[in-house]
Amino acid sequence: MTSEHPCQCAQVSEEELYPRLEEMIEQHKGKPTELIMALHKAQNLFGYLPKKAQEIISERLNVPISTVCGVISFYSFFSTVPKGRHSIKVCLGTACYVRGGQQTLEKVEKELNTKVGGTTDDRRFSVDVVRCIGACGLAPAMLVDNDVYGRVKSTKIMEILNKYE
Amino acid sequence: MIKATINNIEVEVKEGTTILEAAKKAGFKIPTLCYHPDLKPKGSCGICVVEVEGFPSMKRACMTELVNGWNVHTNTAAVRAVRKELLELILANHEMDCPTCIKNNRCELQSLAATLGITTLKYKQSFEKKNLDNSSMSIVRNPNKCILCERCIQVCEEIQTVNALALSKRGSETIITDAFDEGLGNSVCVNCGQCTVFCPVGALYEKSDIDKVWEAINDPEKHVVVQEAPAIRAMLGEEFDMEPGSLVAGKMHAALRRMGFDAVFDTNFTADLTILEEGTEIVGRIKNNGKLPVITSCSPGWIKFMETFYPHLSEYVSTAKSPQQMFGALSKTYYAEIKGIPPEKIVSVSIMPCTAKKFESKRPEMKDSGFQDVDFVLTTREIARMLKEAGIDLKDMPDEPADDPMGQYTGAATIFGATGGVMEAALRSAYFLVTGKELEDVDIVAVRGMDGVKEAEIDVEGLKLKVAVAHGLGNARKILDKVTRQLEKEGRSEYHAIEIMACPGGCVGGGGQPWGSDMAMRARRGETLYKEDKSLPYRRSHENPSIKLVYEKYLEKPNSEKAHHLLHTHYYKRNKIDGKVVQE
Numbered sequence: 001m002t003s004e005h006p007c008q009c010a011q012v013s014e015e016e017l018y019p020r021l022e023e024m025i026e027q028h029k030g031k032p033t034e035l036i037m038a039l040h041k042a043q044n045l046f047g048y049l050p051k052k053a054q055e056i057i058s059e060r061l062n063v064p065i066s067t068v069c070g071v072i073s074f075y076s077f078f079s080t081v082p083k084g085r086h087s088i089k090v091c092l093g094t095a096c097y098v099r100g101g102q103q104t105l106e107k108v109e110k111e112l113n114t115k116v117g118g119t120t121d122d123r124r125f126s127v128d129v130v131r132c133i134g135a136c137g138l139a140p141a142m143l144v145d146n147d148v149y150g151r152v153k154s155t156k157i158m159e160i161l162n163k164y165e
Numbered sequence: 166m167i168k169a170t171i172n173n174i175e176v177e178v179k180e181g182t183t184i185l186e187a188a189k190k191a192g193f194k195i196p197t198l199c200y201h202p203d204l205k206p207k208g209s210c211g212i213c214v215v216e217v218e219g220f221p222s223m224k225r226a227c228m229t230e231l232v233n234g235w236n237v238h239t240n241t242a243a244v245r246a247v248r249k250e251l252l253e254l255i256l257a258n259h260e261m262d263c264p265t266c267i268k269n270n271r272c273e274l275q276s277l278a279a280t281l282g283i284t285t286l287k288y289k290q291s292f293e294k295k296n297l298d299n300s301s302m303s304i305v306r307n308p309n310k311c312i313l314c315e316r317c318i319q320v321c322e323e324i325q326t327v328n329a330l331a332l333s334k335r336g337s338e339t340i341i342t343d344a345f346d347e348g349l350g351n352s353v354c355v356n357c358g359q360c361t362v363f364c365p366v367g368a369l370y371e372k373s374d375i376d377k378v379w380e381a382i383n384d385p386e387k388h389v390v391v392q393e394a395p396a397i398r399a400m401l402g403e404e405f406d407m408e409p410g411s412l413v414a415g416k417m418h419a420a421l422r423r424m425g426f427d428a429v430f431d432t433n434f435t436a437d438l439t440i441l442e443e444g445t446e447i448v449g450r451i452k453n454n455g456k457l458p459v460i461t462s463c464s465p466g467w468i469k470f471m472e473t474f475y476p477h478l479s480e481y482v483s484t485a486k487s488p489q490q491m492f493g494a495l496s497k498t499y500y501a502e503i504k505g506i507p508p509e510k511i512v513s514v515s516i517m518p519c520t521a522k523k524f525e526s527k528r529p530e531m532k533d534s535g536f537q538d539v540d541f542v543l544t545t546r547e548i549a550r551m552l553k554e555a556g557i558d559l560k561d562m563p564d565e566p567a568d569d570p571m572g573q574y575t576g577a578a579t580i581f582g583a584t585g586g587v588m589e590a591a592l593r594s595a596y597f598l599v600t601g602k603e604l605e606d607v608d609i610v611a612v613r614g615m616d617g618v619k620e621a622e623i624d625v626e627g628l629k630l631k632v633a634v635a636h637g638l639g640n641a642r643k644i645l646d647k648v649t650r651q652l653e654k655e656g657r658s659e660y661h662a663i664e665i666m667a668c669p670g671g672c673v674g675g676g677g678q679p680w681g682s683d684m685a686m687r688a689r690r691g692e693t694l695y696k697e698d699k700s701l702p703y704r705r706s707h708e709n710p711s712i713k714l715v716y717e718k719y720l721e722k723p724n725s726e727k728a729h730h731l732l733h734t735h736y737y738k739r740n741k742i743d744g745k746v747v748q749e
Contacts, residue, residue, distance in 0.1 A: 059741065066331035066342075066353075
């Protein structure tokens with residue numbers, strides 16, 4: 001979609017994406033069992049699942065809206081709040097947890113004034129928790145976008161986050 | 166046949182019998198919590214676990230079919246320990262304010278705790294207190310009481326096909342809620358209240374108007390009139406420990422009079438009136454090539470369902486208001502006028518087996534008297550609570566008639582409370598309206614009983630009237646989809662008239678019926694109404710002398726301009742997401 005714009009950073013408004021959503025879910029029309037696939041596509045398109053997208057999917061696939069909401073809330077992959085430009089994932093797997101992952105998370109939440117699952121008001125960061133990213137040797141670990149940070153100390157967190165605009 | 170033993174007692178049962186059913190036959194009651202005889206077993210609570218020799222893990226009795234040669238044990242130390250543990254965990258997540266809970270003494274969780282001998286709490290209460298859902302005009306949801314048995318979801322999804330409720334989130338955070346967690350009042354919920362009937366605890370119940378009705382009764386300035394739906398007389402007795410299906414029409418009138426209502430009327434009077442209005446409409450549409458089939462409009466749960474899921478059929482639905490709303494409009498016009506009481510002083514109360522009637526009474530268009538036509542709606546459960554508070558035991562009441570001029574009724578009106586009753590009543594009068602002669606045999610048994618969809622054909626001197634009846638909204642869908650297909654393909658439907666009731670069994674199975682009812686009890690109440698019908702001097706609505714009088718004195722004739730203004734209504738299209746009216 002963005003490729004249609006001369007500049008990659010151009011903002012496409014959410015409204016403009018709906019015709020594209022309709023196209024993408026056309027093949028799932030009237031097929032309630034394909035709900036998760038349709039939601040997946042919608043989330044990739046919008047970066048999250050706006051209410052209107054949920055309503056369209058409910059209508060087109062013929063799945064009650066209560067079920068759509070229930071499924072979205074069940075899977076932590078799906079989000080109903082817009083995602084930030086950068087995603088922070090604090091690892092709370094066993095190794096990270098015992099070496100202070102929880103403190104890392106609390107510091108991130110405090111500094112950014114948002115909770116797990118939330119997005120900062122300026123949409124710069126979204127904060128999530130993951131259970132093990134396979135970097136136990138570096139515990140406590142944290143991901144920002146695709147960058148892994150190991151042995152994260154609370155005092156270092158702002159230094160890391162400042163790299164991302 | 167399956168041969169097995171349960172607690173060393175030999176049993177022989179049909180193939181497909183569950184352990185729960187087989188145990189009952191062997192004389193053992195296995196405790197249950199999420200299980201309900203009218204729903205498919207889901208086994209979500211695990212309380213009914215039993216041991217089967219040769220199997221390492223326990224089995225859920227409600228959903229495990231007995232197998233030949235099995236030796237089942239329902240009462241071992243291990244079984245008892247597991248059941249207790251499960252219940253203790255449920256109790257840790259359940260708000261326990263039992264004495265002030267709406268379900269106190271009627272709660273299945275409470276009685277199960279007693280059955281399992283739980284006298285102390287093993288685990289500390291550990292749930293985050295959530296807000297009550299007060300958004301609906303009919304139903305209150307208290308998530309703090311919810312034990313996640315899923316009965317409400319099952320009845321809403323499988324029986325009613327409304328799908329207002331679903332499981333949300335997961336693990337220890339799991340809740341049952343509506344779409345977007347925005348409240349039932351902002352959802353597709355049609356207010357039928359079946360969830361309140363099936364909920365084993367105090368998590369779902371009607372929004373109460375008890376305080377407002379007491380206030381009106383105690384206000385000397387107000388003239389408080391009351392009407393009772395046909396089905397109330399077949400179920401109110403149960404709230405006073407009378408046999409299910411006891412007919413208490415006379416006692417009910419006497420009790421309400423003693424409670425302090427200024428005039429005790431009867432919705433049955435306007436049920437007869439509905440037949441005249443709706444029957445005339447049916448006959449008119451048949452004669453003038455109007456929209457057919459005519460679909461009945463008495464059930465407000467059905468009406469919201471139609472507006473949401475079948476708006477293309479709205480022109481087929483009778484414009485006649487429900488008996489409750491006809492009564493409301495007349496109580497503040499006709500009655501006010503002949504009694505010389507200013508209508509603003511009249512408070513019109515109705516007693517309904519229904520939660521959707523609360524929503525119906527508050528629809529903005531229901532103000533044709535110039536005031537809100539019906540002020541307060543009480544369910545069967547609410548009026549029983551009020552009578553008990555007033556120290557009135559229904560059992561001790563004499564039989565008294567309702568007051569004139571809106572209390573007299575026929576057998577045709579009383580069967581409105583059972584599925585098929587409205588259709589039967591309409592046919593009794595339609596025959597007269599078409600031919601000018603009386604239908605000899607007024608018992609139209611083809612439309613009676615608990616079958617989901619019923620059909621009948623009545624010969625009206627050569628004109629073959631084809632009718633259908635559906636109760637429960639899942640059954641309604643079957644007939645409505647068929648009609649939709651016929652209308653699309655052939656431009657016409659094979660049916661002349663269709664009766665639809667939102668609740669299984671009709672109003673005797675309404676969302677306001679006594680707690681703990683099952684389908685068998687609904688059927689018994691229906692039979693009671695047919696018995697009353699047989700015992701009454703008039704059995705055709707048009708024979709009701711009070712109905713003749715209201716037309717003579719006030720409404721002129723059925724479907725007159727005045728009747729249209731006061732007794733007829735119109736419908737909207739609603740959004741399938743939030744149930745709100747869509748502006749066209």
